[in-house]
C-alpha cells in the first residue's frame with residue numbers, strides 16, 4: 001500500500017538537479033521576442049503612434065478594448081501595445097521608442113465610491129457594479145433586534161500579490177498548419193478552449209511545461225496570452241513573451257481586496273444569533289476573464305461568512321465592483337481566506353467583548369456532528385466532520401502553547417475554518433499499459449508544484465497492486481488526453497485522483513479479461529492479485545508483463561479514459577494557532593510557533609499534505625504581517641521583491657502539523673483538498689494572537705509599525 005505513506009516526490013529529482021524545463025527553457029529556432037508597452041495612467045484615452053513591429057488593440061482586437069485596449073486604458077500597468085523584435089533587448093529598446101499620447105480621465109480607486117457610479121471606470125460600462133447578490137437565510141433583522149449584544153465593524157482583507165518564483169510566460173508558434181502554444185499556466189486545456197474561441201481556429205495544441213508556482217494567478221487567460229497567440233498566428237514565426245518581475249507584479253492579477261461591513265447579534269453566553277452585512281470586492285479594472293473569476297470569489301466570501309458555526313440567521317449583500325486598480329484574480333484560497341478572516345476576527349471580538357475564552361466561544365457555536373451534513377443559511381453544505389472533537393484536540397495544544405508564553409509581549413491566538421474544495425464540474429484520467437509493461441497515467445489536471453503526480457502514482461499503484469516504479473504520470477499537453485479542467489480550488493488529488501482511481505479500476509478489468517482469454521478461461525475463473533492474474537482452480541499465474549503482451553496480441557486495448565463527474569465539492573476544516581512575539585521597539589511581530597490541526601479526510605501523502613500546510617500557512621502569516629499592494633494615484637509603488645515583502649525561511653515559524661480523519665469525503669479517494677487550507681486560516685490565527693496582546697480591533701492588515709504597533 002502506498003496511499004497514506006509519506007513518499008518523496010517523483011517530480012523532484014529532475015527539478016532539483018536543474019533538469020526542469022520551464023517555458024523560457026523551450027527553444028525554437030528563429031524565435032522573436034514580444035514585449036508590452038504598459039499604461040502609466042489608471043484611466044486615460046491613449047493613442048499609440050503606429051510603426052513597424054508595433055501592434056496595438058487596433059491590430060489585435062479591432063474596435064474593442066479587450067484584451068488589448070484600442071483607445072481607453074483602465075489601469076496603470078495595462079498592456080497597450082506589443083512589440084516584436086529579434087531578442088529581448090531589442091524589444092525593450094523598441095518599447096522606449098514608441099510615441100504614445102495619454103489624455104488622462106477621472107479615475108476611481110475606491111470601491112465604495114465607485115458603487116455610486118459618479119465616475120465610470122470605463123466609459124462603456126452601464127455601472128461600475130459588476131455583480132450584486134443578496135444572500136438571505138432565516139430572519140436576520142428580527143434576530144438582530146432581539147439580541148442583547150450587537151457588535152458592528154468594518155474589516156478589510158487587503159490587496160496582495162500572488163508571487164510565484166516563475167513569472168507567467170508564453171511561446172507560440174504557428175507551423176503553417178497548427179498553432180503550438182507553450183504556457184506557464186494552471187491548465188493547458190482551459191487555455192486551449194479560450195484560445196480556440198478567441199482566435200476562431202480549432203487546430204491548437206497547448207503544452208504546459210514545468211511551472212514554477214502559480215497560486216491562482218495562472219488560471220485565467222491573460223491579455224498578453226491572447227495577444228501573443230494572435231500575433232504568432234498572424235506572423236507565422238515563433239514568438240516568446242516572458243515578463244519582468246515588475247510587469248508581473250503590475251499585471252498578473254492581484255488577490256483579495258475585499259471588505260466586510262457587519263452587524264452581529266450575540267447572546268450573553270457567546271452564541272451568535274445573526275449576521276448582517278455587506279461584502280464588497282474591489283475587482284479592479286474591467287477584464288472579463290479576471291472579473292468573472294474574482295467576482296465568484298466575492299460571492300463565495302459572502303456565502304462562507306458563517307464559517308463552521310451554526311449561525312442560522314443571515315443577511316449579506318455582496319457587491320463586485322470595478323475600479324481603476326489592476327484586476328484581481330483568484331489567489332490561494334479565493335474567497336475563503338476573506339470569509340475566514342472576517343468571521344474569525346468577529347469570533348475574537350465576541351470573546352473580548354464578553355470576556356470569554358476564544359476557544360470556548362468557538363466550541364459554543366460550532367456545528368454539531370449530528371447536524372452533518374449541515375447547510376448554512378446561505379445554502380452552502382458542509383458534508384462531513386466532527387467539529388467539537390477537533391476543537392477538543394486543539395484545546396490541549398492551545399493550552400500547551402499558552403504555557404510557552406514568556407512575558408507580556410508574547411501571545412497565543414487561534415482561528416478555525418471550514419472551506420470548500422474539490423470543485424467540478426468533472427475531471428479526466430487516462431491509464432494505459434505500454435507493450436513493455438509500463439503503466440502510464442495521464443491526468444487532465446495541471447499540477448504546478450503540489451506533487452500531485454506522486455499522489456496519482458500512489459493511487460494507481462494501489463489499485464493495480466503493482467510497484468510505483470512501473471508507473472509514469474503525465475500531464476500538461478492537450479494532445480495526450482481528450483480534455484481536462486485544471487489545478488485550482490484544491491481539487492486535484494480529490495477529483496483528479498478519483499478519476500485516476502476509476503481509470504485504474506477499468507484497466508484492471510481489461511487486464512482480467514486479457515488474462516482470462518490468454519488462459520482460455522472465463523473471466524469468473526480468474527482473479528487479480530498483486531498485479532498478477534491467477535486461475536482460481538489450477539493456481540496457474542501470469543505476470544503482469546505477460547498479460548499485457550498477450551492483450552496486445554489478442555487485440556484487447558489496454559487504454560482507458562474515464563471522466564469523473566463531480567457531484568458536489570467537499571469541506572475540509574481545522575484549527576490553526578500561533579504563538580507570536582511583538583517587539584515594540586522595532587515594531588515587528590514574529591511568529592515563533594505554529595500548530596495546525598486539520599481534517600482533510602483521507603490523507604493520500606502526509607509528507608506532501610504537510611508541505612502544503614507549511615507553505616500555505618506562511619502565505620497566510622505573510623498577509624497578516626508583511627504583504628500589501630501600495631498605490632499612489634492608482635500606480636503600484638512596490639512592484640519589486642525589494643519593496644514588496646515576501647516571507648522567506650527567516651520569517652517561517654516552527655511548524656507542527658496534526659491531522660485527524662473524522663470526515664472522509666464522498667469522492668472515491670475519500671480525500672478533501674489541503675492546497676489552500678493554510679492560507680485560508682493562517683492570517684486570522686496570527687491576527688488573533690496579536691489582538692490578544694494589544695487588546696485592540698484591527699480593520700486592515702498587515703500589522704506593522706505604521707498600522708498598529710506605534
Ligand code: MCN
Nearest residue numbers: 214215332449455489490491492493604605671673674675
Ligand atoms: N494531499 C494529500 N491528501 C489530501 C489532500 C492533499 O496527500 N487529502 C496532497 C496531494 O497529494 C497534493 C497536495 O497535497 O500533492 C495538494 O493537493 P490538493 O489539496 O488536491 O490541491 P491541488 O493539487 O489542487 O493544488 C491546488 C492548490 C491551490 S488552489 C493553490 S492556489 C496552490 C496550492 O495548491 N498553489 C500552489 N499549493 C501550491 N503549491 C505550490 N508549490 N505551488 C503553487 O502554485
Ligand code: MO
Nearest residue numbers: 216332488489
Ligand atoms: Mo488556487
